[in-house]
Amino acid sequence: MAAPAVLGLLTPNAAAAAELNLERVNHYARSQEQVTSISQFTDLRPSDWAYQALSNLVERYGCVAGYPNGTFRGGQAMTRFEAAALLNACLDRVTEVTDELKRLMAEFEKELAILKGRVDGLEAKAGELEASQFSTTTKLSGLATFVVGGVSNNPAGEQVTFNYDLQLNLDTSFSGKDLLRTVLRAGNFDGDRNAFGGGLSTLEIAFQEEGGPDMVGIDKLFYQFPLGQSPIGGQFTATIGGRVGQEDMLALWPSAYPSDTILNVLTLNGAPLAYNKNLGPGFGLWWQDNGWSVSANYVAANGADSSQGLFSSTSAGTSTVQLGYGQENWGLAAIYSYIDAGVGVPGATPFITTQIEENDVNTNAFGISGFWQPAKSGWIPSLSAGYGVNGSSGSDLRTSQSWMVGLQWSDVLAEGNSFGMGVGQPAFATATRNGAASESGVWAWEWWYQWQLTDAISVTPAIFVLNNPGGNGGGANQFGALIKTSFQF
Structure with a gap:
């Protein structure tokens, strides 16, 4: 009989009776991986030493379970509760009850x-949670960001402000391979009143709801x-949406900068119009x-407006094609975008922004x-x-260009912390009609340090300098400083 060997396996020296490893208990109790x-x-x-006893248990009673990788792990200690679960699995298969x-x-x-009482209680709680949970197919994640700081020589004001941005992401999958994404967002970066919400000093996380600040x-x-394999x-x-971003439909985002965004103009791969x-x-x-x-996609900012339509000349559409190649540590992409009049282009001088949005x-x-x-x-x-170069037709703008370079060091001063710096030029006019504008010397610099307090909380102090942000050579430079705190949940 194998019972003496089982008694040897079930000695109290293995662990205290109060310990309970539910995963291993369920492993034996459910007997899903019984061997033959x-x-x-x-x-x-x-x-x-227990080879023959285990062989008897397997061949005569079939009540020994292994691990998914084909191992038994006989040298691993078990608690008395786990031993009881093993015994219970054997008793269910034994027809003759001997003295042992x-x-x-x-x-x-x-x-x-x-x-038995604990397992019954856990099963009842699991059933209650399953019945009351929001959805079995939806995952909820969130990002809350606080920003305290200010910008000098800014038309929106030079006072120190406290702003926030909140994102709630609901990702739903019906087949395990598809994705329905819903993003709820609120913030108070009002471009007319806040230095971080307008112009080249706009932060990448500066959300502005059309209904006004503090509106979800x-x-x-x-x-x-997925559409399946190609020939x-x-x-x-494929992607389709009633409110989708151009960047959501690109198979490759050709940048590793930055891990924690600051200025929006330096997060657009050096080609903010494309x-x-x-x-x-x-x-x-x-x-x-x-x-x-x-990648190929089309987005129309006015596509929900029946007076302007999805494909009309006033739909504010962007048509994009990108060719890319990427591996784990590097990537490269070339992009072309056709931009209709009325598109709100970020990372450009006021002259270019006005030309494209309003003319x-x-x-x-x-x-x-x-x-x-x-790699390390x-x-x-x-x-x-x-680098980006652009040609425009109509009104006063003819050509413009832009570029950026971003550097980022990982595990600076402590594991998980990062330091980065970026420099570049936003889209600025290089040729205009009738001498409408002469833009040069428009630069953006930023430096930041991300301090990772926990896996979910980070604090990022940053400074930035904007040289000639108005693009007309007569405007004063801008200096900005901020502390950004991010909470991921």
Whole structure:
């Protein structure tokens, strides 16, 4: 009989009776991985002292469970509750009760009763949670950001302000491969009143709800799903949404900078017109295979307005095509965007912004961007860089260009902390009609340090300098300083 060996396995010296490893208890109690032959265990040898006893348990009663990787782990200690679960699994398969089995049952009578009560209680709680949970297919995540700081020589004011941005992301999957994303957002970065919400000093997280500050609104709502394999290999993925961003429909984002965003102009891959993050009704398709990707999409900011439509000349649409190649540590992409009049372009001088948003100006925007990052943290930083050149037709704007370089060091001073700096020029006019504008010397610099307090909380002090942000050569430079605190949940 195998019972003596089982008694040896179930000695109280293994662990105190009060300990309960629910995962291992359920493993034996449910007996989902019962084996039919002792040879199925890769870590058991005939020379092991309990080999014959375990062989008897397997062959005569079939009540020994292994681990998914084919091991038994006989040298691993177990608690008396786990031992009781093993005994209970064996008793369910035993038809003849011998004296030794009676002794085992008496020995663990107390643990078996407690175990049954606890398992019944857990099953009841699990059933109650499942019945009352929000959704079995939806995951909720959030990001709350506080910003305290100010900007000198800014038309919106020079006072120190306290602003916030809140994002709630609901990701739903119906098949395990698709994604329905809903983003609820609120903030109080009012561009007319706040230095961090307008112009080149705008922060990347500075959300402005159309209904006004402190109003919760739908920031994103789109559905993404696979279309299957292409005839030449690779996978197609489609996206359609009533409120989707251009960046949501790109298979590759060609930048590793920054881990914690500061100025919006330095997060647009050096080509802020091509990567304008236009937001509205739209649709797109991308193809990926062995690092290569091709993305094509269309977004119309006014596509929900029946007086302007989805495809009219006043729909404020952006049509984008991107070719990219990326691996774990590096990536490169070339992009082309056709920008209709009325699109709100970020990261540009006031002259260009006015020309595209308010005048009948259409723009062909080109960009090339890439990144490289070391395999391990150290003195060598990650490098991200990009360049954009644009040609416009109509009104006074003809050509413009832009570029950026971003460096980021990981694990600076402490593991998990990062330091970064970025420099570049926003989109500025290089040629105009009738001498409408002469823009030069427009620069943006930023330095920041991300202090990771916990996995969910980070504090990022940052400073930035904007040289000639008005683009007319007569405006004063701007200096900004802030402390950003982020909470992920």
